Structures are given as C-alpha cells and as structure tokens.
Amino acid sequence: MPLIDSHTHLDFPDYDNDLDLVLSRAKQYGVDKIINVGADLVRSKKAIEIANKYGNVWATVGIHPEGCDIDISQAQKELKKLATSSPKVVAIGECGLDYFYDDSKKVKQKALFELQINIAQELNFPLAIHLRNGKDETAAMDGYNLLKKNKVTNGVVHCFTFDKTWAKKFINLGLYVGFTGIITYKNAELLRETVKSVPIDRMLIETDCPYLSPQKYRGERNEPSYVSEIAKQIAETREEKIEKVTEQTAKNTEILFNI
Numbered sequence: 001m002p003l004i005d006s007h008t009h010l011d012f013p014d015y016d017n018d019l020d021l022v023l024s025r026a027k028q029y030g031v032d033k034i035i036n037v038g039a040d041l042v043r044s045k046k047a048i049e050i051a052n053k054y055g056n057v058w059a060t061v062g063i064h065p066e067g068c069d070i071d072i073s074q075a076q077k078e079l080k081k082l083a084t085s086s087p088k089v090v091a092i093g094e095c096g097l098d099y100f101y102d103d104s105k106k107v108k109q110k111a112l113f114e115l116q117i118n119i120a121q122e123l124n125f126p127l128a129i130h131l132r133n134g135k136d137e138t139a140a141m142d143g144y145n146l147l148k149k150n151k152v153t154n155g156v157v158h159c160f161t162f163d164k165t166w167a168k169k170f171i172n173l174g175l176y177v178g179f180t181g182i183i184t185y186k187n188a189e190l191l192r193e194t195v196k197s198v199p200i201d202r203m204l205i206e207t208d209c210p211y212l213s214p215q216k217y218r219g220e221r222n223e224p225s226y227v228s229e230i231a232k233q234i235a236e237t238r239e240e241k242i243e244k245v246t247e248q249t250a251k252n253t254e255i256l257f258n259i
C-alpha cells in the first residue's frame, strides 16, 4: 500500500532529536515518499538539507504569508537561489494568504504570494498554496482571483478546509486539493462533504505535521506515519477501498511534483 505524505514540516525543531526514527517509522507504515515544505527562507534551507540527506524526502522553498514583512526584492533573490540549489527542490511554497490571526496585511500578503506565483511560473515549478480565511471567505476569494489572474494551473491548495463549491473552483483552474487530519475531526461534517465531492484524481493527502494530528493521535505531535489515518477517513467517507485512495493520491502527488 503506497502512501505519500504531500505536506510536512520535518525541518521544525519538533523533530530535532528523532528525525531518523520518525522517518524509519514512516517507512514501516508504508509511507514511501515525503514532501517537506519550506515556510520561510531559513526553514526552506533546512528543508533542502533534509531532502539532500534522505532519498525519499523532497523539498519545497517558500515564504508563508505570515512572513509578509520581508523585503520583496530580497525574497525574490533568495527564493530563486534556493529553488535552483538542489535537484530535490520540487515546488515553490508554502505561499498564499492567511487572514486568520491578522487581516491587516492583506496588501503585503498578496504581493508576496504573487511574487512566488511568478517565480514558480518562471522556473516551471508547481505551487504549494496555503489559504486560510479570517472572519469571512476573503482569503479563498482573494487567493482564487490571484491564481486566476496569473493563469496558474499547476499546484495544490493544501490543508483544504473550504466547501465543495470552492473545491470545484480551484479544481477547475487545474489545481489539486490536499486534505489533512482535520477531515477526521468529529465536527468536520461539512469538510467531509467536500471530500465526497472532489474527484479522486484531483486529491492529495498530507499530515501538515507537526500540526493537525488525526483524531486518533490528537494532542500528540503529528508525523508522516499518521497519513494512513487520512487515507482511511477518505475511504470511509467516500465508501471506497483504501487501496484505491492510497494508490491514486500517491500517483497524483508523483505527477504534481514530478517525483
């Protein structure tokens, strides 16, 4: 049963003491391939170091919207340098819009997102996209509009939490949607409706570890071996065989990131 965890943060200090163990546990659970996503310049660099060290880990380089105070021309220079520094770099991101804690920096966030869209297109990389609403749906809307304006057709909207209407809109751009352990939470009925609505060939699975442990491990540190819980939930929700879910999501991830 091949499994791929399409969005992790193994470069976080949470794994400083036992990354070898975490990765061998992932292998035991059938997780063949792992994408480690960079969330700022320092972390992107560390993500590349990890990917260079472990054959089954790939890296992305990007700056999360919370880092939007960075100087744009510096960000551009550094990201391009990092993106071309190793063959293990497979995408730009995570990048996007996050209005959840602070929606006073929308202009800066949009500028940083668009910069990374442009870098991805210039270097022919897919995008790892993060969109999180604040009090209303504006992050989904603003993100969608920016992606559409720039004719983005290659990427994944990770940690998807929007309804099925939004899922359809992003998929119609040509993008994938990524589901995390959130779909296993008791109160996630609406999101499970989205899971049902998304064609299986447009969906990825991810832990987004160390965050968002699936229900079974809630309260613990998350890790790639738990991605099987997300596959299980998708199979249950859609009434499909788990083998079909793991095989197809693995295939989707391989196509998207060219791994």
Ligand SMILES: [Zn+2]
Binding pocket: 007, 008, 009, 037, 094, 208
């Ligand atoms: Zn993430």
